Amino acid sequence: MKVFHRKISIPAYVIFIVLLLGILEIGYAMWGQQDMAQGTETVKAAEAEPLVNEVKKVVWWHSMSGENGRIVDKLVTNFNESHKDIKVEAVFQGSYFDSLTKLKASMGTKLGPTMVQVYDIGTRYMIDSKAITPIQTFVDRDKYDISQMDEAIINYYRVENKLYSMPFNTSNPILYYNKDLFKSAGLNPDKPPVLYADITQAATKLTKEGVTGAYFGTYSWYMEQFVANQGAEMVNQGNGRDGLATAWQLNGEEGVKALTWWKGLVDSQVAIHSAGKSDGSKKAFTEGKVAMIFDTTAALRDILNSVDGKFEVGTGFFPKSSEASNGGVVVSGASNWIMNSKSDAEQQAAWTFMKYLSEPEQQAFFHVNTGYFPITQKAYELPIVQENMKQFPQFKTAIDQHNAAKLNKATQGGVLGVYPEARKLTENAIGQALSGQLSPQEALDAAALDINAKIEAYNQTVD
Structure with a gap:
């Protein structure tokens, strides 16, 4: 039996296309592998080196x-x-x-x-x-x-x-006073009062013809400074710096003395008592309605701008008792x-x-x-x-007042976990004393009792 073989003829251009596709496929494969390798190295480099210019x-x-x-x-x-x-x-x-x-x-x-x-x-x-x-x-x-x-x-x-x-x-808090009113009252405008008795004497002379001698905002910060200025600590445990404080001490002798003096000014009608802090006093001072206020030194620029030359503003140290010798402002x-x-x-x-x-x-x-x-x-x-x-x-x-303070635990200031709450209770006590609802001792004792309970609860959470 004869086997017949048929000769198949493939056009040359077809062979060329097949060969070209094969070459391209091999090239793409090689290029892809190289690109992947480069990409991997790029990622590794990015992971290894942080962005230098990152903001x-x-x-x-x-x-x-x-x-x-x-x-x-x-x-x-x-x-x-x-x-x-x-x-x-x-x-x-x-x-x-x-x-x-x-x-x-x-x-x-x-x-x-x-x-x-x-x-x-x-x-x-x-x-x-x-x-x-x-x-x-x-x-x-x-x-x-x-x-x-x-x-x-x-x-x-x-x-x-x-x-x-x-x-x-x-x-720190300082005394602001109206020098023009001091002159008209026969007081030395270049010698601001420092002791409690001096403030009382000046306020009495300044209170006349629609002007009140003093206006101190009902602010716990002032009570704390009164106590530190007498060299006494606000809380126990070295003002809370030798360990967690356990007792609020503004109801001690120094605190009662300061609040009793303050109440005396109000009772004598030579100082204004108003619920609230120092914002009202500052406005009254810049309007020339009161002669002396307490405020932070940070308010100085604002006060000078508000007065705007209507009168000469004087500044003095925060007051203290005549017995104080080892204290200062905090x-x-x-x-x-x-x-x-x-x-x-x-x-x-x-x-x-x-x-x-x-x-x-x-x-x-x-x-x-x-x-x-x-x-x-x-x-x-x-x-x-x-x-x-x-x-x-x-x-x-x-600055002079700050530098004059004795360096001790009293002037270093107290640290307390419930300090903001303690201030609110102390301000309530000041208001009760100045308005005559309670005596200074009774008001500060009641506040200390509530504050100590909050201190105890706080210390338990810390422990």
Whole structure:
């Protein structure tokens, strides 16, 4: 049987196309493998090397309003312009109390700030919250020199020999008085009264023809300063610095003496008693209706602007009893804290910003535009501060008063976990005493009883 073979003829162009497709397929395969290899190396490199130009955002919660808030915004703007790798976003959160309340609500969430300004009386709570990174950590890591800073200010925020927060705005209460009214009453306008008896004598002479001698806002802060100015501690356990405080002590001899004197002014109708704090007194003072008030040195710039030359504003030390010899005013104001819920890089950026705020140039700028006094000694050497002192000598009063205070546990200030609550109860007691509902001793004893119960409950939660 014969087998026939048929010869098949394939056109040349078909063979060419097949060969071309094969070559292309091999090329694509080789190129894909190379690209994958390069892509893998790129990913590995990206994982290994952080972005050098990444901008770290720092959210700063603060309580500076009005003109002080505008000065804070200026500081932030200047910092951002000079630090391209960090962007600080300043967010006003209302009063100190409101801000701390919001902070408590944000703990345990991602909604909180990187750093927060907390008033002095929030110190114990912030430490016990375990939500912060102590500033001492950054100080030790950078070998940051804190000897440049005011010792008394640093000491307030240092507990058990550890610096927990960085001071920012520092103040103390001073006496503001109307020099023109002093002259017309036959008083020396260049010699402000210092002792309780001197205040009483001046207020009596100044009260006439629609003018009241004094108006002191019902503020616990003043009672605390009265006690410290006599060298007494606000709470036990070394003012809460040798251990958790267990007893509120404003109902002691020093507190009763101060409140009894205050009530005497009101009963004699040479001082105004009004429910509320110092806002009403400041308005009455700038309008020339009262001759003497207490207020924070941080209000100095605002008071000078409000008076606007209508009369000459005098400033003097916060008053004390004639028996006082070992006391002084306590550092007040606020400090900045770093929250430990943020990344190490973000915390480090916040620390960089804190150091910037502490520089002499920034502190000098903040001082002359607000009234808060500098936390760094070198700020006083700068021309802007020296020129401001010459033009407005009133700024020097708070600084001299601060430097005159004895350095002891009384003037270092008390730390207490329920400090804001204690202040509210003390203010109620002041009102009850000044209005005659209770005697000064009875009112302060009742407040101490309630405060001590709150202290005990707080200490149990900490334990």
